[in-house]
Amino acid sequence: MEYLARIVRLRPLTIHFYLHNPAETNRPVYIPRTLGPLGVFVDIEVREREGERRVVYEGPTVRATYRLAPGRDDSYQPLEAGYTFGVMLKADDFDAPPGEYELTLRYANAPFEGTPNAPVGKLIFEGTQAFEVD
Amino acid sequence: MSEKAPARGEHSRTGARSVVGKRRSLASDHEATATGATFDLPNSVRSVIALQRTVGNQAVQRMLQPIQRVAAGEHKVVDDEPPVQRQMVLRIQRITPSFVAARPAPKRSNTDSSTTTVKEQAFTGKVTEDKSAGQYGYELETFQSNGEIQLVYYTEGHYPAPVPDDDSGALSNVSKTNWKAVADDLHANRTGIGGKWSAYLAEPLHENYHWNVEWVGALTPEIAKAETALKTVKADNKSPLNQVIVQTNAAGIVGNAVKAAKKTYKALGDSPGDPPYIAQAPAIDALEKRVRDEAAAKSW
Numbered sequence: 016m017e018y019l020a021r022i023v024r025l026r027p028l029t030i031h032f033y034l035h036n037p038a039e040t041n042r043p044v045y046i047p048r049t050l051g052p053l054g055v056f057v058d059i060e061v062r063e064r065e066g067e068r069r070v071v072y073e074g075p076t077v078r079a080t081y082r083l084a085p086g087r088d089d090s091y092q093p094l095e096a097g098y099t100f101g102v103m104l105k106a107d108d109f110d111a112p113p114g115e116y117e118l119t120l121r122y123a124n125a126p127f128e129g130t131p132n133a134p135v136g137k138l139i140f141e142g143t144q145a146f147e148v149d
Numbered sequence: 150m151s152e153k154a155p156a157r158g159e160h161s162r163t164g165a166r167s168v169v170g171k172r173r174s175l176a177s178d179h180e181a182t183a184t185g186a187t188f189d190l191p192n193s194v195r196s197v198i199a200l201q202r203t204v205g206n207q208a209v210q211r212m213l214q215p216i217q218r219v220a221a222g223e224h225k226v227v228d229d230e231p232p233v234q235r236q237m238v239l240r241i242q243r244i245t246p247s248f249v250a251a252r253p254a255p256k257r258s259n260t261d262s263s264t265t266t267v268k269e270q271a272f273t274g275k276v277t278e279d280k281s282a283g284q285y286g287y288e289l290e291t292f293q294s295n296g297e298i299q300l301v302y303y304t305e306g307h308y309p310a311p312v313p314d315d316d317s318g319a320l321s322n323v324s325k326t327n328w329k330a331v332a333d334d335l336h337a338n339r340t341g342i343g344g345k346w347s348a349y350l351a352e353p354l355h356e357n358y359h360w361n362v363e364w365v366g367a368l369t370p371e372i373a374k375a376e377t378a379l380k381t382v383k384a385d386n387k388s389p390l391n392q393v394i395v396q397t398n399a400a401g402i403v404g405n406a407v408k409a410a411k412k413t414y415k416a417l418g419d420s421p422g423d424p425p426y427i428a429q430a431p432a433i434d435a436l437e438k439r440v441r442d443e444a445a446a447k448s449w
Binding site for chain 2: 048049051052054055075076077078079080081082083084108126
Protein backbone atom coordinates (compact mmCIF):
# COMPACT_ATOMS: atom_id res chain seq x y z
CA MET A 16 0.00 0.00 0.00
CA GLU A 17 1.18 3.49 -0.75
CA TYR A 18 -0.10 6.63 0.90
CA LEU A 19 -0.22 9.91 -0.93
CA ALA A 20 -1.24 13.39 0.09
CA ARG A 21 -1.12 16.76 -1.57
CA ILE A 22 -2.30 20.18 -0.60
CA VAL A 23 -4.84 21.29 -3.16
CA ARG A 24 -5.92 24.58 -1.57
CA LEU A 25 -4.55 26.85 1.13
CA ARG A 26 -7.69 28.69 2.16
CA PRO A 27 -9.19 26.73 3.66
CA LEU A 28 -6.37 24.26 3.94
CA THR A 29 -7.57 21.33 1.83
CA ILE A 30 -5.65 18.09 1.51
CA HIS A 31 -6.25 15.25 -0.90
CA PHE A 32 -5.25 12.08 0.92
CA TYR A 33 -5.45 8.72 -0.77
CA LEU A 34 -4.46 5.09 -0.62
CA HIS A 35 -2.83 3.53 -3.65
CA ASN A 36 -2.58 -0.14 -4.46
CA PRO A 37 0.38 -0.22 -6.87
CA ALA A 38 -0.19 -1.95 -10.20
CA GLU A 39 2.76 -4.25 -9.49
CA THR A 40 0.83 -6.04 -6.76
CA ASN A 41 -1.40 -7.57 -9.44
CA ARG A 42 -4.13 -8.21 -6.88
CA PRO A 43 -6.85 -6.28 -5.11
CA VAL A 44 -6.50 -5.47 -1.41
CA TYR A 45 -9.21 -4.65 1.10
CA ILE A 46 -9.36 -1.19 2.58
CA PRO A 47 -11.85 0.64 4.84
CA ARG A 48 -14.75 2.29 3.07
CA THR A 49 -14.17 5.57 4.88
CA LEU A 50 -11.17 7.85 5.45
CA GLY A 51 -12.81 10.98 6.79
CA PRO A 52 -13.64 13.37 8.20
CA LEU A 53 -10.43 15.11 9.23
CA GLY A 54 -9.51 14.21 12.77
CA VAL A 55 -10.98 10.71 12.76
CA PHE A 56 -8.47 8.61 10.82
CA VAL A 57 -6.24 11.40 9.57
CA ASP A 58 -4.68 13.99 11.88
CA ILE A 59 -2.68 16.96 10.74
CA GLU A 60 -0.37 19.45 12.38
CA VAL A 61 1.08 22.61 10.87
CA ARG A 62 4.19 24.20 12.26
CA GLU A 63 6.40 27.08 11.29
CA ARG A 64 9.25 25.92 9.11
CA GLU A 65 11.79 28.25 10.60
CA GLY A 66 12.57 29.99 13.87
CA GLU A 67 10.92 28.40 16.88
CA ARG A 68 8.98 26.01 14.65
CA ARG A 69 5.85 26.72 16.66
CA VAL A 70 2.79 24.62 16.05
CA VAL A 71 0.30 27.02 14.50
CA TYR A 72 -2.47 24.54 13.88
CA GLU A 73 -3.47 21.20 15.28
CA GLY A 74 -6.23 19.41 13.46
CA PRO A 75 -9.60 19.17 15.11
CA THR A 76 -10.25 16.85 18.03
CA VAL A 77 -13.10 14.72 16.73
CA ARG A 78 -15.34 12.08 18.18
CA ALA A 79 -17.01 10.08 15.42
CA THR A 80 -20.02 7.86 15.79
CA TYR A 81 -19.38 5.32 13.09
CA ARG A 82 -22.04 4.45 10.58
CA LEU A 83 -20.03 1.43 9.56
CA ALA A 84 -19.20 -1.26 12.08
CA PRO A 85 -15.55 -2.36 12.14
CA GLY A 86 -16.62 -5.98 12.48
CA ARG A 87 -18.83 -6.13 9.40
CA ASP A 88 -17.61 -7.22 5.98
CA ASP A 89 -19.51 -4.44 4.24
CA SER A 90 -17.41 -1.82 6.04
CA TYR A 91 -14.57 -2.68 3.66
CA GLN A 92 -14.07 -2.62 -0.07
CA PRO A 93 -11.54 -4.06 -2.48
CA LEU A 94 -9.04 -1.70 -4.08
CA GLU A 95 -7.88 -3.03 -7.41
CA ALA A 96 -4.19 -2.98 -8.39
CA GLY A 97 -3.27 0.35 -9.97
CA TYR A 98 -6.17 2.22 -8.41
CA THR A 99 -6.45 4.79 -5.64
CA PHE A 100 -9.10 5.59 -3.06
CA GLY A 101 -9.04 9.00 -1.45
CA VAL A 102 -10.78 11.79 0.36
CA MET A 103 -10.65 15.59 0.44
CA LEU A 104 -9.92 16.74 3.97
CA LYS A 105 -10.67 20.33 4.83
CA ALA A 106 -9.31 22.25 7.83
CA ASP A 107 -11.99 24.91 7.75
CA ASP A 108 -10.91 26.50 11.02
CA PHE A 109 -7.36 27.29 9.92
CA ASP A 110 -6.49 30.41 7.99
CA ALA A 111 -2.72 30.51 7.60
CA PRO A 112 -1.05 33.91 7.66
CA PRO A 113 1.71 34.43 5.10
CA GLY A 114 4.75 32.34 5.94
CA GLU A 115 6.57 29.08 5.43
CA TYR A 116 5.11 26.00 7.05
CA GLU A 117 5.48 22.27 7.39
CA LEU A 118 2.46 20.01 7.33
CA THR A 119 2.60 16.69 9.18
CA LEU A 120 -0.11 14.21 8.28
CA ARG A 121 -0.77 10.99 10.18
CA TYR A 122 -3.13 8.22 9.15
CA ALA A 123 -4.21 5.13 11.06
CA ASN A 124 -7.12 2.90 10.15
CA ALA A 125 -7.87 1.59 13.64
CA PRO A 126 -10.40 0.21 14.52
CA PHE A 127 -11.21 -0.65 10.89
CA GLU A 128 -8.63 -3.40 10.57
CA GLY A 129 -10.74 -5.82 8.60
CA THR A 130 -12.62 -9.06 9.08
CA PRO A 131 -11.75 -12.66 8.17
CA ASN A 132 -13.58 -12.17 4.87
CA ALA A 133 -12.14 -8.72 4.23
CA PRO A 134 -8.66 -8.72 5.79
CA VAL A 135 -6.95 -5.35 6.06
CA GLY A 136 -4.52 -5.22 8.99
CA LYS A 137 -2.97 -2.09 10.41
CA LEU A 138 -2.47 0.76 7.99
CA ILE A 139 -0.25 3.50 9.41
CA PHE A 140 1.40 6.44 7.75
CA GLU A 141 3.15 9.64 8.75
CA GLY A 142 4.56 12.15 6.30
CA THR A 143 5.54 15.79 6.14
CA GLN A 144 5.34 18.41 3.43
CA ALA A 145 6.59 21.95 3.28
CA PHE A 146 4.31 24.68 1.96
CA GLU A 147 4.26 28.41 1.71
CA VAL A 148 1.52 30.97 2.01
CA ASP A 149 2.10 34.26 0.20
CA MET B 150 4.18 -1.92 2.33
CA SER B 151 5.93 1.18 1.23
CA GLU B 152 5.38 4.69 2.49
CA LYS B 153 5.95 7.75 0.41
CA ALA B 154 6.32 11.26 1.65
CA PRO B 155 3.55 13.50 0.34
CA ALA B 156 4.27 15.27 -2.88
CA ARG B 157 4.67 18.99 -2.81
CA GLY B 158 1.32 20.62 -3.06
CA GLU B 159 -0.07 23.10 -5.51
CA HIS B 160 -0.18 26.46 -3.88
CA SER B 161 -3.02 28.76 -4.55
CA ARG B 162 -1.33 32.10 -4.45
CA THR B 163 -3.84 34.31 -2.84
CA GLY B 164 -1.72 37.40 -2.55
CA ALA B 165 -3.03 37.77 0.93
CA ARG B 166 -0.23 39.84 2.42
CA SER B 167 -2.69 42.38 3.65
CA VAL B 168 -4.90 39.79 5.27
CA VAL B 169 -4.16 38.98 8.86
CA GLY B 170 -5.05 35.35 9.33
CA LYS B 171 -6.34 33.84 12.48
CA ARG B 172 -3.71 31.62 13.95
CA ARG B 173 -5.22 29.03 16.15
CA SER B 174 -2.33 28.59 18.48
CA LEU B 175 -3.28 29.49 21.96
CA ALA B 176 -0.30 31.74 22.30
CA SER B 177 -2.02 34.26 20.13
CA ASP B 178 -5.66 33.53 20.80
CA HIS B 179 -5.80 35.42 24.04
CA GLU B 180 -6.26 39.11 24.46
CA ALA B 181 -4.23 40.28 27.35
CA THR B 182 -4.38 43.88 28.36
CA ALA B 183 -1.67 45.61 30.28
CA THR B 184 -3.18 47.81 32.91
CA GLY B 185 -1.98 49.90 35.76
CA ALA B 186 -4.53 48.40 38.10
CA THR B 187 -3.31 47.57 41.57
CA PHE B 188 -3.33 44.00 42.67
CA ASP B 189 -6.60 43.59 44.47
CA LEU B 190 -7.96 40.96 46.79
CA PRO B 191 -11.66 40.31 47.04
CA ASN B 192 -13.25 42.20 49.96
CA SER B 193 -14.16 38.95 51.69
CA VAL B 194 -10.55 37.83 51.68
CA ARG B 195 -9.25 41.23 52.72
CA SER B 196 -11.59 41.36 55.71
CA VAL B 197 -10.61 37.88 56.81
CA ILE B 198 -6.94 38.84 56.71
CA ALA B 199 -7.59 42.10 58.55
CA LEU B 200 -9.53 40.29 61.21
CA GLN B 201 -6.82 37.72 61.52
CA ARG B 202 -4.26 40.40 62.13
CA THR B 203 -6.47 42.04 64.73
CA VAL B 204 -7.62 39.24 66.89
CA GLY B 205 -5.38 36.41 65.98
CA ASN B 206 -5.73 33.06 64.35
CA GLN B 207 -7.90 31.37 66.91
CA ALA B 208 -10.70 33.89 66.62
CA VAL B 209 -10.73 33.59 62.86
CA GLN B 210 -10.66 29.84 62.96
CA ARG B 211 -13.62 29.75 65.30
CA MET B 212 -15.51 31.91 62.82
CA LEU B 213 -14.65 29.67 59.92
CA GLN B 214 -16.28 26.67 61.62
CA PRO B 215 -14.49 23.93 59.77
CA ILE B 216 -16.58 20.96 58.75
CA GLN B 217 -15.75 17.33 58.47
CA ARG B 218 -17.35 15.01 55.97
CA VAL B 219 -18.59 11.76 57.49
CA ALA B 220 -19.11 8.47 55.78
CA ALA B 221 -22.88 8.86 55.60
CA GLY B 222 -22.46 11.95 53.47
CA GLU B 223 -23.70 14.33 56.14
CA HIS B 224 -21.71 17.19 57.53
CA LYS B 225 -20.74 17.55 61.12
CA VAL B 226 -19.49 20.67 62.80
CA VAL B 227 -16.32 19.98 64.72
CA ASP B 228 -15.94 22.14 67.78
CA ASP B 229 -13.29 20.37 69.73
CA GLU B 230 -10.40 20.39 67.27
CA PRO B 231 -7.35 22.26 68.50
CA PRO B 232 -7.31 25.63 66.72
CA VAL B 233 -3.64 25.39 65.84
CA GLN B 234 -4.33 22.31 63.70
CA ARG B 235 -6.73 24.11 61.40
CA GLN B 236 -5.98 25.65 58.07
CA MET B 237 -7.77 28.64 56.66
CA VAL B 238 -8.89 28.06 53.08
CA LEU B 239 -9.36 31.11 50.91
CA ARG B 240 -11.65 30.60 47.96
CA ILE B 241 -10.24 31.54 44.58
CA GLN B 242 -12.64 33.38 42.36
CA ARG B 243 -13.26 31.10 39.40
CA ILE B 244 -14.39 32.01 35.95
CA THR B 245 -17.04 29.88 34.34
CA PRO B 246 -15.81 28.61 30.94
CA SER B 247 -18.39 28.86 28.21
CA PHE B 248 -18.93 26.05 25.72
CA VAL B 249 -20.35 26.91 22.33
CA ALA B 250 -21.13 24.12 19.87
CA ALA B 251 -22.31 25.06 16.41
CA ARG B 252 -24.93 22.71 15.04
CA PRO B 253 -25.09 22.70 11.25
CA ALA B 254 -28.09 21.15 9.54
CA PRO B 255 -28.06 17.34 9.75
CA LYS B 256 -26.79 15.38 6.75
CA ARG B 257 -27.66 11.92 5.50
CA SER B 258 -25.15 9.19 4.76
CA ASN B 259 -24.87 5.44 5.30
CA THR B 260 -21.09 5.64 5.60
CA ASP B 261 -20.13 9.01 7.14
CA SER B 262 -20.13 9.42 10.90
CA SER B 263 -21.90 11.88 13.12
CA THR B 264 -19.15 13.94 14.69
CA THR B 265 -18.47 16.08 17.71
CA THR B 266 -15.51 18.32 17.01
CA VAL B 267 -13.56 20.37 19.51
CA LYS B 268 -12.46 23.47 17.67
CA GLU B 269 -10.64 26.59 18.76
CA GLN B 270 -10.35 27.82 22.32
CA ALA B 271 -10.36 31.53 23.04
CA PHE B 272 -9.62 33.30 26.27
CA THR B 273 -9.23 36.82 27.54
CA GLY B 274 -7.22 38.01 30.47
CA LYS B 275 -5.24 40.92 31.71
CA VAL B 276 -1.89 41.71 33.22
CA THR B 277 -2.32 43.02 36.72
CA GLU B 278 0.17 45.03 38.74
CA ASP B 279 0.84 44.79 42.44
CA LYS B 280 2.73 48.00 43.05
CA SER B 281 3.47 47.23 46.68
CA ALA B 282 5.11 43.94 45.74
CA GLY B 283 6.62 45.40 42.59
CA GLN B 284 5.18 42.61 40.44
CA TYR B 285 3.03 41.96 37.45
CA GLY B 286 0.55 39.11 37.62
CA TYR B 287 -2.12 37.71 35.35
CA GLU B 288 -5.85 37.32 35.72
CA LEU B 289 -7.93 35.10 33.45
CA GLU B 290 -11.21 36.82 32.63
CA THR B 291 -13.07 34.64 30.15
CA PHE B 292 -12.59 31.31 28.46
CA GLN B 293 -14.64 29.98 25.57
CA SER B 294 -14.41 26.56 23.99
CA ASN B 295 -15.89 26.28 20.52
CA GLY B 296 -16.98 23.15 18.78
CA GLU B 297 -19.32 21.66 16.25
CA ILE B 298 -21.84 18.86 16.41
CA GLN B 299 -22.62 17.48 12.98
CA LEU B 300 -25.43 15.00 13.01
CA VAL B 301 -25.47 12.48 10.18
CA TYR B 302 -28.59 10.39 9.76
CA TYR B 303 -28.88 7.24 7.71
CA THR B 304 -31.08 7.38 4.66
CA GLU B 305 -34.80 7.26 5.41
CA GLY B 306 -35.07 3.54 4.80
CA HIS B 307 -33.22 2.91 8.06
CA TYR B 308 -35.85 4.52 10.26
CA PRO B 309 -39.16 2.95 11.28
CA ALA B 310 -40.72 6.43 11.28
CA PRO B 311 -38.80 8.12 8.44
CA VAL B 312 -40.47 11.55 8.48
CA PRO B 313 -39.87 13.90 10.28
CA ASP B 314 -36.36 13.27 11.55
CA ASP B 315 -37.33 12.95 15.21
CA ASP B 316 -38.98 9.50 15.35
CA SER B 317 -42.39 11.08 15.94
CA GLY B 318 -43.92 10.39 12.52
CA ALA B 319 -45.99 7.49 11.31
CA LEU B 320 -44.27 4.09 11.41
CA SER B 321 -44.54 3.84 7.66
CA ASN B 322 -41.51 1.57 7.26
CA VAL B 323 -42.99 -0.99 9.68
CA SER B 324 -45.37 -3.68 8.52
CA LYS B 325 -46.99 -6.89 9.65
CA THR B 326 -44.12 -8.83 8.08
CA ASN B 327 -41.13 -6.87 9.39
CA TRP B 328 -42.18 -5.38 12.73
CA LYS B 329 -40.47 -8.06 14.82
CA ALA B 330 -37.23 -7.84 12.86
CA VAL B 331 -37.31 -4.05 13.25
CA ALA B 332 -37.91 -4.18 16.99
CA ASP B 333 -35.33 -6.91 17.54
CA ASP B 334 -32.71 -5.09 15.49
CA LEU B 335 -33.26 -1.87 17.41
CA HIS B 336 -32.96 -3.77 20.66
CA ALA B 337 -29.81 -5.62 19.60
CA ASN B 338 -27.98 -2.38 18.75
CA ARG B 339 -29.40 -0.07 21.43
CA THR B 340 -25.93 0.62 22.86
CA GLY B 341 -23.96 0.03 19.71
CA ILE B 342 -23.54 0.99 16.07
CA GLY B 343 -26.85 1.02 14.26
CA GLY B 344 -27.87 -2.13 12.47
CA LYS B 345 -30.41 -2.11 9.67
CA TRP B 346 -32.67 0.13 11.76
CA SER B 347 -32.05 3.13 13.90
CA ALA B 348 -33.62 6.03 15.80
CA TYR B 349 -33.03 9.63 14.76
CA LEU B 350 -32.90 10.87 18.32
CA ALA B 351 -30.08 8.50 19.16
CA GLU B 352 -27.74 10.79 17.21
CA PRO B 353 -28.12 13.98 19.29
CA LEU B 354 -28.17 11.99 22.53
CA HIS B 355 -24.86 10.38 21.61
CA GLU B 356 -23.16 13.53 20.33
CA ASN B 357 -24.50 15.72 23.14
CA TYR B 358 -22.95 13.29 25.57
CA HIS B 359 -19.55 13.80 23.96
CA TRP B 360 -19.86 17.55 24.24
CA ASN B 361 -21.89 18.22 27.38
CA VAL B 362 -20.54 15.45 29.56
CA GLU B 363 -17.17 14.39 28.22
CA TRP B 364 -15.65 17.57 26.81
CA VAL B 365 -17.12 19.93 29.39
CA GLY B 366 -16.15 17.44 32.08
CA ALA B 367 -12.58 17.16 30.78
CA LEU B 368 -11.91 20.84 30.23
CA THR B 369 -13.62 22.52 33.19
CA PRO B 370 -11.32 21.13 35.91
CA GLU B 371 -8.25 21.85 33.78
CA ILE B 372 -9.26 25.49 33.47
CA ALA B 373 -9.77 25.63 37.23
CA LYS B 374 -6.27 24.20 37.70
CA ALA B 375 -4.92 26.70 35.20
CA GLU B 376 -6.47 29.56 37.16
CA THR B 377 -4.69 28.37 40.26
CA ALA B 378 -1.42 28.08 38.34
CA LEU B 379 -1.91 31.55 36.87
CA LYS B 380 -1.79 32.98 40.39
CA THR B 381 1.87 32.02 40.44
CA VAL B 382 2.71 33.84 37.22
CA LYS B 383 4.73 36.85 38.35
CA ALA B 384 7.36 39.17 36.93
CA ASP B 385 8.84 42.28 38.41
CA ASN B 386 7.32 45.51 37.25
CA LYS B 387 10.56 47.37 36.74
CA SER B 388 10.28 46.89 32.97
CA PRO B 389 7.00 47.09 31.05
CA LEU B 390 8.45 44.40 28.77
CA ASN B 391 7.86 41.95 31.60
CA GLN B 392 4.16 42.26 30.88
CA VAL B 393 4.84 40.33 27.68
CA ILE B 394 6.61 37.63 29.66
CA VAL B 395 3.62 37.37 31.95
CA GLN B 396 1.26 37.13 28.99
CA THR B 397 3.39 34.47 27.31
CA ASN B 398 3.65 32.38 30.47
CA ALA B 399 -0.08 32.70 31.03
CA ALA B 400 -0.83 31.60 27.48
CA GLY B 401 1.43 28.61 28.00
CA ILE B 402 -0.42 27.58 31.15
CA VAL B 403 -3.81 27.85 29.47
CA GLY B 404 -2.50 26.03 26.40
CA ASN B 405 -1.23 23.18 28.56
CA ALA B 406 -4.61 23.02 30.30
CA VAL B 407 -6.33 22.55 26.94
CA LYS B 408 -3.80 19.89 25.94
CA ALA B 409 -4.39 18.03 29.20
CA ALA B 410 -8.16 18.22 28.68
CA LYS B 411 -7.85 16.87 25.14
CA LYS B 412 -5.71 14.00 26.38
CA THR B 413 -8.33 13.12 28.98
CA TYR B 414 -11.12 13.46 26.43
CA LYS B 415 -9.42 11.31 23.81
CA ALA B 416 -8.78 8.58 26.37
CA LEU B 417 -12.47 8.17 27.11
CA GLY B 418 -14.08 5.04 25.72
CA ASP B 419 -16.20 5.45 22.60
CA SER B 420 -16.94 1.90 21.57
CA PRO B 421 -20.28 0.10 21.66
CA GLY B 422 -21.31 -0.28 25.28
CA ASP B 423 -19.34 2.77 26.43
CA PRO B 424 -21.15 5.72 28.05
CA PRO B 425 -21.85 7.69 24.81
CA TYR B 426 -23.53 4.61 23.36
CA ILE B 427 -25.45 4.03 26.58
CA ALA B 428 -26.60 7.66 26.39
CA GLN B 429 -28.26 7.00 23.03
CA ALA B 430 -30.24 3.98 24.25
CA PRO B 431 -33.35 5.78 25.59
CA ALA B 432 -34.21 7.02 22.09
CA ILE B 433 -33.84 3.54 20.64
CA ASP B 434 -35.77 1.96 23.51
CA ALA B 435 -38.64 4.41 23.00
CA LEU B 436 -38.80 3.65 19.30
CA GLU B 437 -38.63 -0.09 19.88
CA LYS B 438 -41.57 0.26 22.28
CA ARG B 439 -43.51 2.23 19.67
CA VAL B 440 -42.97 -0.53 17.14
CA ARG B 441 -44.01 -3.29 19.56
CA ASP B 442 -47.03 -1.28 20.74
CA GLU B 443 -48.05 -0.71 17.12
CA ALA B 444 -47.80 -4.42 16.40
CA ALA B 445 -49.84 -5.26 19.48
CA ALA B 446 -52.47 -2.65 18.65
CA LYS B 447 -52.86 -4.06 15.14
CA SER B 448 -52.77 -7.65 16.36
CA TRP B 449 -49.80 -8.47 14.11
